[in-house]
Amino acid sequence: GHYIICGYGRIGSTIACTLSERGLPVVIIENDPDALEQIKKDGHLWVEGDATRDEVLKQARVEVAKGVVCVLKSDADNVYITITARWLNPGLLIVARASDPRAETKMIQAGADRVISPYEIGAKRMALAILQPTVTEFLDLAVHSAKFDLTIEQIEIKKGSMIEDKSIKESGLRQKYGVTVLAVQDPRKQLILSPDPEFVLKVGYILVALGPIEGLNRLKSIAKASDKT
Amino acid sequence: GHYIICGYGRIGSTIACTLSERGLPVVIIENDPDALEQIKKDGHLWVEGDATRDEVLKQARVEVAKGVVCVLKSDADNVYITITARWLNPGLLIVARASDPRAETKMIQAGADRVISPYEIGAKRMALAILQPTVTEFLDLAVHSAKFDLTIEQIEIKKGSMIEDKSIKESGLRQKYGVTVLAVQDPRKQLILSPDPEFVLKVGYILVALGPIEGLNRLKSIAKASDKT
Ligand SMILES: [Ca+2]
Ligand SMILES: [Ca+2]
Numbered sequence: 001g002h003y004i005i006c007g008y009g010r011i012g013s014t015i016a017c018t019l020s021e022r023g024l025p026v027v028i029i030e031n032d033p034d035a036l037e038q039i040k041k042d043g044h045l046w047v048e049g050d051a052t053r054d055e056v057l058k059q060a061r062v063e064v065a066k067g068v069v070c071v072l073k074s075d076a077d078n079v080y081i082t083i084t085a086r087w088l089n090p091g092l093l094i095v096a097r098a099s100d101p102r103a104e105t106k107m108i109q110a111g112a113d114r115v116i117s118p119y120e121i122g123a124k125r126m127a128l129a130i131l132q133p134t135v136t137e138f139l140d141l142a143v144h145s146a147k148f149d150l151t152i153e154q155i156e157i158k159k160g161s162m163i164e165d166k167s168i169k170e171s172g173l174r175q176k177y178g179v180t181v182l183a184v185q186d187p188r189k190q191l192i193l194s195p196d197p198e199f200v201l202k203v204g205y206i207l208v209a210l211g212p213i214e215g216l217n218r219l220k221s222i223a224k225a226s227d228k229t
Numbered sequence: 230g231h232y233i234i235c236g237y238g239r240i241g242s243t244i245a246c247t248l249s250e251r252g253l254p255v256v257i258i259e260n261d262p263d264a265l266e267q268i269k270k271d272g273h274l275w276v277e278g279d280a281t282r283d284e285v286l287k288q289a290r291v292e293v294a295k296g297v298v299c300v301l302k303s304d305a306d307n308v309y310i311t312i313t314a315r316w317l318n319p320g321l322l323i324v325a326r327a328s329d330p331r332a333e334t335k336m337i338q339a340g341a342d343r344v345i346s347p348y349e350i351g352a353k354r355m356a357l358a359i360l361q362p363t364v365t366e367f368l369d370l371a372v373h374s375a376k377f378d379l380t381i382e383q384i385e386i387k388k389g390s391m392i393e394d395k396s397i398k399e400s401g402l403r404q405k406y407g408v409t410v411l412a413v414q415d416p417r418k419q420l421i422l423s424p425d426p427e428f429v430l431k432v433g434y435i436l437v438a439l440g441p442i443e444g445l446n447r448l449k450s451i452a453k454a455s456d457k458t
Contacts, residue, residue: 003359014352015359022360067359095358097351114358114365118351122326123243125350128372129324129343130232130244130296131251134383136343137420138412138437139372143357143364150422154363180409180423182439183367191366193379194409194439208367210411210423 001066002027006051006081008035011097011118012071016044027060052080057088067093070112075103079110086111142210152182153216155207160225169197177219179211230295231256235280235310237264240326240347241300245273256289281309286317296322299341304332308339315340371439381411382445384436389454398426406448408440 002025005012012028019026020043028044029051030036039046049056051072062068068085070078078096085092096112098104099119107115129136142152157164163171173179183193187204201207207223209216231254234241241257248255249272257273258280259265268275278285280301291297297314299307307325314321325341327333328348336344358365371381386393392400402408413421416433430436436452438445 010348011352011355014349015356018352018356019359024360069355069359071355093359093362095355097355114362116351116354116358118347119239120243121354122345122347122350123240123247125345126240126298126300126324126326127244127247129345130248130298130322131253132381132383133322133343134412134414134420134435135372135381135437137414138381138422139368141420142411142422143368152361152364152367154361178423180411182371182409182411183363185363185366191363191370193367193371194407194441206363208364212423 001064002061003067003069004029004057004060004062004065004085005069005071006078007070007072008032008039009071009073012069013038013042015069015071017042020044027065029056029060052077052084054084054088057081057084062088062092065089065092067095070094070096073099075099075107079103079106082107082110082112149212150210151213151216152208152210153220154185155209155216155220155223157201157203157205157207157223158225159203161203161223163201163222164203165200167198167200168195171201173209173219177211177215179209179215179219181207182210183208230293231290232296232298233258233286233289233291233294233314234298234300235307236300236302237261237268238300238302241298242267242271244298244300246271249273256294258285258289281306281313283313283317286310286313291317291321294318294321296324299323299325302328304328304336308332308335311336311339311341378441379439380442380445381437381439382449383414384438384445384449384452386430386432386434386436386452387454388432390432390452392430392451393432394429396427396429397424400430402438402440402448406440406444408438408444408448410436411439412437 004027005016006029008028008030016026028039028046031050047060070081072078094112095114096107098115098117101117101120104115184195185191185206233256234245235258237257237259245255257268257275260279276289291314299310301307323341324343325336327344327346330346330349333344413424414435
């Protein structure tokens with residue numbers, strides 16, 4: 001599955017580069033000639049056209065896409081794309097930008113999985129930097145910095161994994177991989193924060209894990225179905 | 230110590246309300262008549278004038294303030310305020326907003342402790358929502374939501390505290406308070422991520438702790454100097 005990014009402005013271009021760097025296939029929808037020039041320079045795939053039109057979304061193969069990012073300037077356009085994309089592909093992950101925080105509810109109603117308002121998140125981050133500077137620094141390092149050895153990642157427990165049906169303690173996440181489980185999401189999308197060491201890991205659960213990159217990668221391969229055939 | 234907020238736009242007003250809600254004293258510097266009208270409605274203290282002028286910052290008592298938030302529209306103005314404020318009060322916490330991410334380095338050079346670019350942080354958050362939706366949800370709940378019972382907070386170990394010179398294991402943070410230590414900052418501002426259970430807590434260390442609000446509050450009172458006189 002690929003990711004469609006509607007709009008190649010400041011936010012859209014940053015997201016496109018981040019996803020590409022991780023090796024994820026990206027297709028941009030854009031109709032501004034200057035932006036199209038930049039897309040070609042940056043080496044992305046693109047569809048020329050207006051992302052609010054069904055046939056343009058279809059041309060970008062929205063039906064088989066994994067996710068859509070709506071970052072056009074107008075909140076109304078982002079709502080419109082969300083409705084169309086959700087209708088064309090019910091299983092799609094849709095992330096939309098709201099310029100006006102009041103548009104957030106409308107976008108969720110339209111079918112967006114997550115709505116981000118840059119001004120709101122910027123304000124929250126600045127308040128956190130004043131109230132809890134050390135927490136802010138921790139988050140910058142662990143979540144947003146690629147340079148740091150330690151990071152937060154999500155890991156899904158697959159069927160046949162060695163740690164299936166074991167408690168966090170029994171699976172030795174801390175001892176073997178240096179990993180701390182911050183939260184677990186169950187298949188009903190319920191988030192259990194800071195689970196007990198006795199908490200039992202089941203198939204389909206998603207761990208939010210803090211640990212060294214190497215330990216997380218090892219844990220990820222363990223969490224997958226065992227290859228012993 | 231009070232907090233000075235330079236600029237009462239979308240970001241400035243959100244930060245002012247967040248700090249006020251937590252009971253922190255706030256003074257706004259603003260010269261736009263409409264914004265001043267809104268400040269009065271919202272019930273904040275204010276100084277009318279241009280925050281880039283020394284005498285206006287002095288009128289807001291920058292010399293005895295705890296922090297300054299620079300959220301004027303112009304990056305050049307925010308750099309200028311940062312330089313002046315840092316010179317008038319070397320111990321001040323300065324958080325500045327950069328519209329253009331390239332202004333970030335200049336603001337750090339000018340003396341800002343932390344610079345936030347709403348577009349950049351918005352883009353990072355949207356990429357994270359695509360790459361790791363469960364991590365994004367965890368952060369929203371644990372860091373930014375006041376409704377949720379679990380949260381991340383920073384707690385400083387004060388002299389005379391019961392947990393001074395004890396290891397994380399010995400102090401029973403998990404058993405007694407349900408608290409997980411995500412990171413520790415030492416007095417040289419070095420951040421140790423995911424410390425070992427044997428890690429010894431010393432005076433002046435700041436814990437980045439994840440736990441239930443009640444447990445964190447109890448830990449906070451324990452981390453303070455004991456009152457037994
Ligand atoms: Ca990282
Ligand atoms: Ca919270």
